[in-house]
Amino acid sequence: MNLRIALLLACFTTPLLADNWPGWRGPSGDGICPDKKAPLSWTLEKDLKWKTEIPGIGHASPIIWNDAIFLVSADEESGERLLLKLDRKTGKSLWQQTVLKSPIEKIHRKNSRASSTPATDGKLVYVSFLDKEDMFVAAYDFNGKKVWEVRPGIFSSRHGYCSSPIFWKDKVIVNGDHDGDAYLVGLDKKTGKTIWKTPRPNKTRSYCTAIIRTIEGRNQLVISGSKCVASYDPDTGKQHWIIDGPTEQYVASPVYDGKYIYMTCGFPTLHMMAIDPTGNGNVTDTHVVWHTRKDPSYVPSPVVT
Known part of the structure; x- marks a missing residue:
């Protein structure tokens, strides 16, 4: 043993x-x-x-x-x-x-x-x-x-x-x-x-744990994984919004600072993003506040204060 x-x-x-x-x-x-x-x-x-x-x-x-x-x-x-x-x-x-x-x-x-x-x-x-x-x-x-x-x-x-x-x-x-x-x-x-x-879309393994926040009166379960970042209603499981990509596999949990969702990933390419969580539907082209490939992490989850 x-x-x-x-x-x-x-x-x-x-x-x-x-x-x-x-x-x-x-x-x-x-x-x-x-x-x-x-x-x-x-x-x-x-x-x-x-x-x-x-x-x-x-x-x-x-x-x-x-x-x-x-x-x-x-x-x-x-x-x-x-x-x-x-x-x-x-x-x-x-x-x-x-x-x-x-x-x-x-x-x-x-x-x-x-x-x-x-x-x-x-x-x-x-x-x-x-x-x-x-x-x-x-x-x-x-x-x-x-x-x-x-x-x-x-x-x-x-x-x-x-x-x-x-x-x-x-x-x-x-x-x-x-x-x-x-x-x-x-x-x-x-x-x-x-x-x-x-x-979930795309049928791809990921290992993220979601966070749940109430944002402008709307309860959101936000999770990275399966080639996307998405928000769901934790009461019903209904999707609020989704962002395609930016990569295939994810491990780190997202965080929220009272204004934006921040996520970092992944494999096979590394990315870090800030997301405006107030959208609906596919918000890939409208609600990514910034996106960088400089110094992101794949596995460690971030902290924001």
Whole structure:
């Protein structure tokens, strides 16, 4: 069994104890910590509080709710996909559940079989893995009991799987961009039932996690991937607007500064764009504020303040 190490530094145990980090890139999904007293530097030598061995391998981020840390991993020998709960103050493992046992899929050398960051609303923890050729999504309570599991669609990618769940009202939303009939899907948080499922264009793998913002009174789920940048209504899955390109594959999440959406990508060509999110329909020629190929990133998600 492969083992990895979970480290917790002092900067995440004392000043931020009252703050939760409930999913991919934190409470607002953009990598920004709302605490003005957040530390700007730390070292293992001075600030390490505890260190805990974790079974398996996984690239997903841990999430935090009050005194609990949740994280996922994959045991590549047994095929088990794991959900673990640790005590935030001590690092002690409180429970470990096998969420899924499935054959190990082929992946890119920089991917893992547990790359989707879980999410929690303070009541349930939501996880997402690949089960053979199906997207797998499940919900567990804080005691480690499974509440539901579903397979809302197929997923095929030679680079493996990564699709971190996000929330909107009573829904958990998952990105199904893959090399086939791609889709976005909104599931009922309590039951896993599909509320809406929207086809995505171009049928091309991407690994972006969307952001959701209310812009000029309109709720928008904005996502890069599948050879486009697009906005959808998170209540219904209906598309607001779309920009063609500017490349084929995407990994980084977009960000919003109160005026523009910013995105960076990708493969096979690198781009960075600012987008006016107030349009409708195909806005490729009308709502790109600026577009540059100087110094963009492919995988790392940006921060804007």
